[in-house]
Structure formats: structure tokens, C-alpha cells
Amino acid sequence: MNDRLHIAxxxxxxxxxxxxxxxEMDATRSHLLVCAxxxxxxxxxxxxxxxxxxxTPEVAPPDxxxxxxxxxxxxxPQLHGQPQTQLxxxxxxxxxxAPQESLSPWRTFKLFVSANxxxxxxxxxxxxxxxxxxxxxxxxxxxxxxxxxxxxxKADSVQLAKLMEMLTSTHVRRVVLHQGTVASPPPEGRVxxxxxxxxxxxxxxxxxxxxxxxxxxxxxxxxxxxxxLPAGTFKPDALGNAAMILVPAPAGVDAQGxxxxxxxxxxxxxxxxxxxxxxx
Amino acid sequence: xxxxxxxxxxxxxxxxxxxxVYDRYSRIVYCIALRVLREPGLAEDVMxxxxxxxxxxxxxxxxxxxxxxxxLSVVTRNRSIDVLRKRSPLDQLDPLDEIRLPDPRDMALASxxxxxxxxxxxxxxxxxxxxxxxxxxxxxxxxxxxxxxEKTGSPLGTVKTRIRAGLMTxxxxxxx
Numbered sequence: 001m002n003d004r005l006h007i008a009x010x011x012x013x014x015x016x017x018x019x020x021x022x023x024e025m026d027a028t029r030s031h032l033l034v035c036a037x038x039x040x041x042x043x044x045x046x047x048x049x050x051x052x053x054x055x056t057p058e059v060a061p062p063d064x065x066x067x068x069x070x071x072x073x074x075x076x077p078q079l080h081g082q083p084q085t086q087l088x089x090x091x092x093x094x095x096x097x098a099p100q101e102s103l104s105p106w107r108t109f110k111l112f113v114s115a116n117x118x119x120x121x122x123x124x125x126x127x128x129x130x131x132x133x134x135x136x137x138x139x140x141x142x143x144x145x146x147x148x149x150x151x152x153x154k155a156d157s158v159q160l161a162k163l164m165e166m167l168t169s170t171h172v173r174r175v176v177l178h179q180g181t182v183a184s185p186p187p188e189g190r191v192x193x194x195x196x197x198x199x200x201x202x203x204x205x206x207x208x209x210x211x212x213x214x215x216x217x218x219x220x221x222x223x224x225x226x227x228x229l230p231a232g233t234f235k236p237d238a239l240g241n242a243a244m245i246l247v248p249a250p251a252g253v254d255a256q257g258x259x260x261x262x263x264x265x266x267x268x269x270x271x272x273x274x275x276x277x278x279x280x
Numbered sequence: 281x282x283x284x285x286x287x288x289x290x291x292x293x294x295x296x297x298x299x300x301v302y303d304r305y306s307r308i309v310y311c312i313a314l315r316v317l318r319e320p321g322l323a324e325d326v327m328x329x330x331x332x333x334x335x336x337x338x339x340x341x342x343x344x345x346x347x348x349x350x351x352l353s354v355v356t357r358n359r360s361i362d363v364l365r366k367r368s369p370l371d372q373l374d375p376l377d378e379i380r381l382p383d384p385r386d387m388a389l390a391s392x393x394x395x396x397x398x399x400x401x402x403x404x405x406x407x408x409x410x411x412x413x414x415x416x417x418x419x420x421x422x423x424x425x426x427x428x429x430e431k432t433g434s435p436l437g438t439v440k441t442r443i444r445a446g447l448m449t450x451x452x453x454x455x456x
Contacts, residue, residue, distance in 0.1 A: 010444040013447045019418045019424050051350075051396075053356075054308060054350065054397055056311045057311065058307045058311050059310060059311040059314055061307065062320065065327070068328070069306075069331065072332065073295055073299075076332055076335060078293060079337050
């Protein structure tokens with residue numbers, strides 16, 4: 001239904017009308033998340049279709065329909081502050097609810113560990129975090145070994161604390177290793193998400209500096225084109241590195257992928273294009 | 281009072297303002313629902329549901345958009361198709377939070393200038409039937425391209441091409 005880069009125009013027309021198959025609709029939705037050109041083509045189609053709808057010859061509703069409507073209105077409460085009917089980011093004007101103040105990754109982690117993990121498991125978690133941050137196969141092997149050790153009660157929670165402090169410190173050098181020489185390494189990120197608990201880890205490198213008043217925001221992309229879910233905001237350090245460790249994220253989501261956008265400080269309820277990092 | 285001011289009054293809980301919204305848009309909402317559903321009772325139900333959305337969450341519309349008519353038209357068509365396909369509100373064709381609204385400035389042109397609508401009507405009327413029909417079947421009857429191909433006996437690719445051509449004709453009429 002599409003070439004290598006874009007959705008076919010005819011399919012975008014059908015998508016605008018909901019006339020594709022469910023599979024094609026999903027594929028198109030996913031593509032639109034990352035393609036400004038197709039999104040613009042879709043917008044033009046939707047303008048045309050809105051006009052098409054409005055060419056319908058007007059017919060007055062039944063005379064007593066207004067009375068019925070007003071009677072229903074009188075018993076229907078307004079739903080202030082529930083932004084569930086937001087429109088697309090570029091056209092929606094809802095004022096998002098004030099985001100909850102987020103804890104620092106380190107504080108979050110400490111609270112989380114103290115609340116959820118006793119000594120042995122904490123060691124396994126620490127190694128998991130390192131694996132996320134550095135994405136090294138050997139660390140993954142270490143994770144496996146550490147899990148075994150943790151089960152045997154050999155892990156040390158003090159060691160865990162030191163590891164976590166190192167992982168989230170702004171006074172360490174973080175280097176992403178590439179094959180060969182990369183003059184200007186691209187931004188990249190890694191995410192680990194556990195749906196059952198909503199636990200989420202992110203490590204990103206080579207991020208561009210943010211303008212004043214802006215933040216990066218991570219999104220969980222849901223299947224079926226459902227609204228992306230916000231999963232935490234973060235800012236890179238001077239070297240372009242950032243990490244979110246066990247930030248509270250929505251649980252129970254069958255994550256289709258993840259995306260990162262730039263939002264106003266404090267975060268947003270809906271992503272603002274462009275998506276600067278994405279993966280599935 | 282323009283739409284933005286009307287919606288701000290609705291957001292403040294004014295039933296009079298909501299009555300004004302009804303008076304302004306109930307005809308277009310009802311006629312679109314009726315065109316899709318072809319049953320007055322169902323069309324009225326959809327009309328009430330769509331307009332009550334504005335009442336329930338006016339803050340979703342209060343903005344610089346000012347194209348409430350276009351938005352209501354799209355939402356009404358989609359909700360009517362859902363009813364036609366007997367989908368529940370929880371399994372809508374195009375949930376409200378996914379609807380991509382046209383640019384407000386573009387739709388201000390489309391919705392506020394009758395001459396432009398007339399141009400679109402003329403453009404649609406000028407389409408050969410083989411292009412009008414697939415567009416009508418897809419948009420107002422809610423048929424998939426496969427269903428249209430079966431119904432018209434045309435190859436799938438031809439159906440797609442004709443729908444696309446019909447849409448392009450409308451776009452050209454709006455932006456010559």
C-alpha cells in the first residue's frame with residue numbers, strides 16, 4: 001500500500017474516510033506519526049472531505065428535536081478538566097491539566113527500591129539498569145548471572161546504591177561506542193518497559209540542547225492508533241546524555257513502540273511533532 | 281457572536297449559548313447524519329450525541345480554531361458511520377481524540393464562504409458518475425474499498441483511483 005517512504009495518495013484518501021482495512025489503518029497511523037509529508041497530504045484530504053460533508057443539502061431536524069435537546073442538556077453535566085476529546089496536536093487548543101511534579105530519577109529510584117525491592121532483587125535491578133544504559137551484551141550476560149546470584153541472596157544493596165548513583169550522576173562521562181569513527185553521532189535512545197508494573201527505563205545520548213522552556217518527553221505508542229501515552233519528561237546534560245530510571249509510567253500497555261518529542265516545560269498530554277526519536 | 285465567543289460562553293456553563301450552537305449547527309449536523317443513516321430517528325440521536333459533546337467538553341473546542349461547523353460535520357459523519365456499522369462508542373471508527381481537524385484558516389474559508397461550498401458542489405456534480413459513486417459509497421455509506429469494488433464490479437485499483445480523483449477534484453475546486 002505504500003512505497004518505501006510514503007503512503008500512496010489513494011490510500012491516504014481512503015484512510016481519511018476510514019475505508020481501509022484494520023491492518024492498513026494501523027499501518028497508516030504508524031507511518032503518519034513520523035511522516036510530515038503524508039500528514040500534510042492527509043490534512044488536505046480532510047479539508048476536502050469536510051467540505052464534501054458540508055455540501056449535503058440542509059434538512060431541518062424535527063420541530064420538537066430542539067426541546068428534546070435542551071431537556072437533555074439540562075441533565076448533562078459538563079466535564080471540565082477531562083481532556084479526552086482533544087484534537088490533534090496542531091489544532092487542539094485544550095489547556096492540559098497541570099502535570100504532576102516529577103521526582104528526580106534518583107529519588108524515584110530510591111523510593112521505588114525501598115518500597116518494592118529487598119536486598120537480593122535490588123542487585124539484579126542495578127545490573128539491569130546498567131544494561132539499559134550501556135546496552136552491552138556482556139552486561140546482559142552479567143544481568144543473567146546477577147539474577148542467579150540475587151536469588152541466592154548474594155547481591156548487595158549498598159553496591160546497588162553506588163551503581164545507581166553512578167548511573168544517574170551528572171559528573172561522569174558517558175560514551176556511546178560505534179563501529180569505526182563517527183564524526184557526528186546521531187541522537188539515540190534505549191527504552192526498557194515492563195508493562196505489568198509500568199516500570200520504565202530510558203537512556204539517551206547525543207541529544208540536541210533544548211531551547212529555554214522546553215523539555216524532551218517520552219511517549220508510549222499504543223496499538224491500533226490509540227493516543228500515545230506520556231511516559232515522562234527529561235532533559236539532557238551538557239554532553240547530550242539523559243536517563244530516566246524507573247519513572248512511573250502507564251502500566252498494562254501493549255506498547256507498540258516509543259517516541260520522543262520536544263514539549264513545553266512540564267510536559268504535554270499529547271505529542272507535538274516532529275518526533276525526534278522513535279523505535280518499535 | 282462568533283463561534284469562539286459562543287464556545288467560551290458554553291464553557292462557562294451557559295445553556296443559552298449552547299442553544300445558540302444548536303440553532304446554528306443542528307441543520308448541517310442533522311442532514312449529514314440523515315444522509316448517512318437515512319433514518320430520521322437515528323439521525324436525531326446522532327445529532328444530539330454530537331452536540332452534547334460540545335456541551336460536555338467545550339474546553340476542547342474553545343480556541344483560535346473558529347471552525348466548529350467543519351469539525352461537527354466530520355464528527356457527525358464519522359459517528360453516523362459508526363452507528364451504521366453498529367459500533368459502540370468505545371469502538372469508534374475515528375475516536376474524537378484522533379480526529380485530525382483541518383487548519384482553522386483553511387476551514388474558515390470552507391465553512392464561512394458559501395460561494396466556496398457552491399464551487400465544491402458544482403465540482404462534485406461535474407464528476408462522472410463512475411467517480412461520484414465510489415466517493416459517495418465510501419464517505420456517506422461507509423463502505424470499504426473492497427466492498428465498493430464488489431458492489432460496483434470495478435477492480436480494486438480502479439476504485440481507489442476514482443476515489444482519489446474525486447477528492448482531488450474537490451481540492452482543486454477549493455484551491456484553484
